[in-house]
Amino acid sequence: MTLRLSILDQSPIPDGATPADALCATLELARAADDLGYHRMWVAEHHHTAAFAGTAPEILVAELLNATQHLRIGSGGVLLPRYEPHKVAEVFRILATLHPGRVDLGIGRAGGHAHDFPHKLTELTELLETPAPGYTPPQLWLLGASPASAYTAVTLGVSYAFAHFLRPEPSVPALEIYNFRNTEATAHSALAVRAVVASTATKARELADTYLLWRSRRDLGHDEALPSPLIARAHRWTAQEKDHADHNSQALIAGTPSEVHDELVELSKIHGVDEIIVNTLTHDPTDRVLSYQLLAEAFHLTRTT
Template sequence: MSYRLSILDQSPIFPGTTASHALQQTVLLAQKAEEWGYTRFWVSEHHNAEKLAGSSPEVLISYLLSQTKTIKVGSGGVMIQHYSPYKVAENFHVLSNLAPGRVDLGIGKAPGGLPLSTKALQYGTVNDGKDISDRLSFLVDLIENSVDSAHPLAGIQATPIPQEKPEIFLLGASATSARLAAELGISFVFAKFINSDDRVLESAANQYRAVFPNGRLIVSLAVIAAPTQTEAEQLVGDRKIVKVHLQSGRSVTVQSIDQAEVFGRQSGEPYEITEQEADIIAGTPGYVTEVLSQLQKTYQVDEFIIHTPIELEAARFQSFQLLSPLGITNVQSLIR
């Protein structure tokens, strides 16, 4: 295998279960991912979401690090628009001191929720007027302990400084995000399960490599593996990608038409909703591996982070195990 394989877990709350159960399954999946040979295990940030338990990646990462031994654990990602870059750096420096060399700091540009949750996150805080690129640039300087002497906060450090810094990744779905990551000299993760346009991926890959030829280019995909092609396709079902396009020019991907309507109303501006087939790679382990290998060759991808949108716990665990980088495909009972 000429690429690495990792997992993004959103801690889904399945029908008839609880958030506590969902988080315990995330812990179990992280432990299994380590056993199966995955490179890293990332958890997401979603706010005010009834079907997802992952709202605080920093807290969950800390627990996951204590429950695993070798796998890299990180955020996919921390939504930087809501937070002080200084506090984010402090949080991840503490984590990196607790588990040297095992902490990833993935940064997202999206809100991670509906407009109401964004207002709640920023309620009572001071808006300094900085855009996301400024926040990200300052965060990189803090992690690198290299805040410029001309900066208004020159001399500041995000203590405790770890011996091994967390690796920084920018998550995005556009060539603009890829170029920003390249200019900052950090790894870039293209979210293909959000933007399935191969032309955008090609442009993002080309711009990233042109500016930062030695950088790490990762593609995040929705993948469902099963023992047979028929089983995998049945698990996909009729999944859609739903997007809300605001008059201001911003577009946001949500989970359903109903959620899109709520987002549009809460945004306070005119909007349009579009729906398209979900971009999911589904099939046997051999088929999925073939598709990933072709993508790797076409775009010179260093690593894939897979997300598995299945509403059946056993099938979801089975999918990850069937794709095990160590070739562990003897599927047994995995759910406690």
Template sequence: MLSVLDQVPVFRGDEPADAVREAVGLARAVESLGYHRFWVAEHHGSAANACAAPEILVAAVAGATERIRVGTGGVLLPYYSPLKVAETFRVLSALYPGRIDLGFGRGRGGPAVMAELLNPYTIATTEAYSEQVGRLLAFLGDVRTVSRVSVTPALAEPPMPWLLGSGAGSARLAGMLGLPFCFAQFIVADECPEAIEAYQKAFKASPWLDSPQAMLALRVLAADTADEAEELATCFWMSCTTGWRAQVRPADDYRGGVPTLVDAQRYTLTDEDRALRASRPYLQISGTAEAVGDEIRRLRKVYDVSEVMLTTNCPGGAARRRSYELLATEFALTASA
């Protein structure tokens, strides 16, 4: 089973508003290809991403699609009131019953200054976060907890909470609470199957799940040829390093957005680039659909998960959609999957 995480990338020269609208079009496209979920990330203070309010995009995407599950990957819970998050997603579930996922985590999602501006009262400790999660579940209707307030709207089927993380600590918390867990491999340098093992070992049945449900998130890029994939992938790798800025004309403005194909075509890899790619192979997995598919299958086996969520950041909506199309064919997805 394959799903999609959209970070709503903005490339140099593109309008951020167009990137937001493209997210809705991409959701429709991957639904027609047979992907199971479409989640939207949350980033702040970044010219390269236009997803500061994922809950609004979730509403737009759900309204423009029919079958695919829609959610967040994820709401940065320490910045917000658990009650407000629960109310927002209850409304979404009332509008689109049986289709809404509330993925949440504790990542920063942007510069430190943005975190302070979003919520200057945030206490980013493990204990405080665990308390927030408990309150969120209570407000979503977890029968193991008692809420002192009446949370509206009342629902027969609340949104499904997913705990997101990149380590064993968050995995254990998800297991102890009986929540589904998504492991973000694309932000971790090395394979970490012990996170899923910790999740499974800690898992206790809950009102949400009877048995463990884990998902793996990867950044991938598939193209018709290996050379095309490498050219498209270079744009992302350039955005991860500082060496590329030394190779451009002083008049060029590289402050806004992710590098484009034109930028990549006149770029020469630096030692910094090569070192990054060697040390962080899972930042992006690229190649032909067969090569990327083989790596997805291998990692799915390593982590022992049935579902993999894919995010693709490459210039042009057509190239992104082509990547998802090629992988849908590689894994024989169908619209009724």
């Protein structure tokens, strides 16, 4: 089985930087990923946070499509409860018409009332499939973190990406459900994993600690930008922060290229997927690009088209 590698980027805002800096870093990452041989790149939707700049993935998708030539580009994802299906369909139909065969539409159910989510998703699916001259529909993905979302993806016949970096515990049963029941030849499954790669294990642990500090403090109600390694090294961890870091480290892979390579391959086998979507959060955008570069080299990625 050939394992595809893709990217989920959240446009993280480093401590001392601006949202504009974060968005520019996402564009630079896309250009690098396009050359490195990654399969697709998704951008997330976050609101009311000091840590992430990506509030409108559809706008970033358009920018990334124009900045790249080979990558599939999409949302990871649009929070459908916030929007009317017609508007989402219109936006992504235009993107797919301008960039046929390169557009993904990942849909999440957070951000609003979920009771009408299945109806909205069904309506969106039908609107995207409406034929038109010169139009190739975007690939529709449901993003989930539970067995229930896997059932929904199967019912609608759409592709399914499981957020292992959010909830690793139910990842195996959810993907077993989807992979066993999915009968659509054009629908695929993928596992989204949080990982950081560095040339040495010591450097990888330093980068991981900055993420774990940020995430632990966020869990405890502190809305902050991503701290630098210097801040993380000087920080005096509370007992609560350490407990949260221990828990959050279970959904984080950090190490050298060969170490992370082996763990990702093992995860793909356990979950029965042929695509891993990697999410990397670092304070310095250069470390983020380098992490993806080292991972591409470990997997011998090449750009064939």
